[in-house]
Amino acid sequence: MKYHLIDSQLFIKNRKNFASQMKSNSLAVFNSNDIYPIGADSTMPFEQHRDIFYLSGVDQEESVLLLFPDCPNPDLREVLFVTETNDHIAVWEGEKLTKEAAFKTSGITTVYWLQDLEKILFEMTTYCDTFYINTNEHYRASVETETRENRFTKWLLAKYPAHAVAKSNPILQRLRAVKDPIELDLMQQACNITEKGFRRVLDFVKPGVWEYEIEAELIHEFIRNRSKGFAYTPIIASGNNANVLHYVENNQQCKEGDLILFDIAAEYANYKSDLSRTIPVSGRFTDRQKAVYNAVNHVKKEATNMLLPGTIWKEYHKEVGNVMTSELLKLGLLDKADVQSEDPKWPAYKKYFMHGTSHNIGLDTHDYGLLHEPMKANMVFTVEPGIYIPKEGFGIRLEDDVVVQEKGTPFNLMGNIPIEADEIEELMNR
Incomplete structure (x- = not known):
């Protein structure tokens, strides 16, 4: 090993x-x-x-x-x-x-x-x-x-x-849903290795690189830090590829002006991490891209604060959906008529955010956990909202792994991994 x-x-x-x-x-x-x-x-x-x-x-x-x-x-x-x-x-x-x-x-x-x-x-x-x-x-x-x-x-x-x-x-x-402190340390190591890989690609990405070249940079960094490799099949989706939720071909060239959606992470000692980030190929977001990016980031922050002991997973997702609906209205992707006439079984926001926000993570990427039971301290969940806009040629997903705390804000195992749009731009242009 x-x-x-x-x-x-x-x-x-x-x-x-x-x-x-x-x-x-x-x-x-x-x-x-x-x-x-x-x-x-x-x-x-x-x-x-x-x-x-x-x-x-x-x-x-x-x-x-x-x-x-x-x-x-x-x-x-x-x-x-x-x-x-x-x-x-x-x-x-x-x-x-x-x-x-x-x-x-x-x-x-x-x-x-x-x-x-x-x-x-x-x-x-x-x-x-x-x-x-x-x-x-x-x-x-x-x-x-x-x-x-x-x-x-x-x-x-x-x-x-x-x-x-x-x-x-x-x-x-x-x-398995409630993690021991030793398990949390192992998951933190997986997240730390993921951070090293992500920072490496921030220095590497530029117009003309290929998605598989970025994949190679990541696996190099993961293995040299004692990981077996990717925690799951990596997604490195440039341009409209980001609108395919499980795009894994990673065989396209990254073009100037496009975004790249990453869903990539390392494992360590069989424990998983799960990261999503979206970065601009050219090192700068357009105003529209940044507006959508900041909307996703806002939803992620609000959703993270909801992960508290006693929370029910299904109710949590409804609340996140309400926050996402508000952001989509601000972006002009939805209007009030869309919301008023929506099907409760498939709310209007699902047109642009069709997957769930959180799942248990641990020894498996989608780890054990009885979702009908209330959340408990030391459970670890992903938080991964996204907005996908095929007509505009990009999709954005942001994801961190967070630990439910007995009291207070959940602890972000990925808190050191760059996520703010301005920080991403600064790191890519230094």
């Missing part, structure tokens, strides 16, 4: 919090992700399943975590299985976790090689009544591939059909 070793106290605490919400006499199972094939002998880069990482810190394929807090054998209350390493694997694939390294990473004292899984699991099943299986119930999830977790669950329930079944996901949705 490129990142520094994480304090195992984070994972010890996460397991304790999860175990405290399990039913009595129950056993929870968590699997690593597969390494997914591309074709021939090619594979995609390994990405760890966020839940086993959250509970153990293990960032390696073919790992299994078993949690059984009520087990009468105290040695089997937390059990981690990792693939046995050897000299051949070390030569061909690189060093894997030893049992000692697995303990240092996770804080779990009972570590077995994966080949012992079925034997140890059988002993544990003789003591327990309920299996906690780990299903993906994120509100955006659309999974067609059968995962390693799915296959293991199918095998487990077929082999032990007399056990009751419960779901880990509702527990994890609540736990």
Whole structure:
């Protein structure tokens, strides 16, 4: 891994919090992700399943975590299985976790090689009544591939059909949504790396550069600062490309007078950041571009101040919509008749701002969080309003990652990243 070793106290605490919400006499199972094939002998880069990482810190394929807090054998209350390493694997694939390294990473004292899984699991099943299986119930999830977790669950329930079944996901949705101080530090590091990348491109952008050249500048800066790379597929959208919300081709030349909409960010230690900025290719906004930019920035500031404990996500978005409507009226993009005749299910402002304002962020870019429940301190949300005007050839989105505070204004993890229009111009023209 490129990142520094994480304090195992984070994972010890996460397991304790999860175990405290399990039913009595129950056993929870968590699997690593597969390494997914591309074709021939090619594979995609390994990405760890966020839940086993959250509970153990293990960032390696073919790992299994078993949690059984009520087990009468105290040695089997937390059990981690990792693939046995050897000299051949070390030569061909690189060093894997030893049992000692697995303990240092996770804080779990009972570590077995994966080949012992079925034997140890059988002993544990003789003591327990309920299996906690780990299903993906994120509100955006659309999974067609059968995962390693799915296959293991199918095998487990077929082999032990007399056990009751419960779901880990509702527990994890609540736990992962509220961040530990160690997690906030890791997210801050991801944001700091993102800042370095953004400042680099402010010095690089000029008329005639290509979107993919900017992408290359960003990935250079991210990796040299211990990130694996982009937290998600980067959007570098010049001119009218910005009006395609998920434009990812990044293959066009940036022209004088155009704007570039960036939706780019680094990860660090599997924790994500999520940044949007919009800058002028020529280093100066036109008056119209700046007016729209400042309107988006105003909405972002107002929306940020609404992220308080007790806020309901759906109601929050309605309030942000009201602020955006006011700004669009000032810009002449809407008139009073548009607002008066609007469909409540699709308000008039949606013509120019069609996506949501905020989502949870953490180990996933769209992280776990039960959106029907009130916001809590130490939840982290993006704030990302935008105005998109295809007829005028540009779109603007601005986005930061902010932490809900127990009292007072949310803390902006991206507070050091330039955002004011005048500052952007000054930095691009120094």
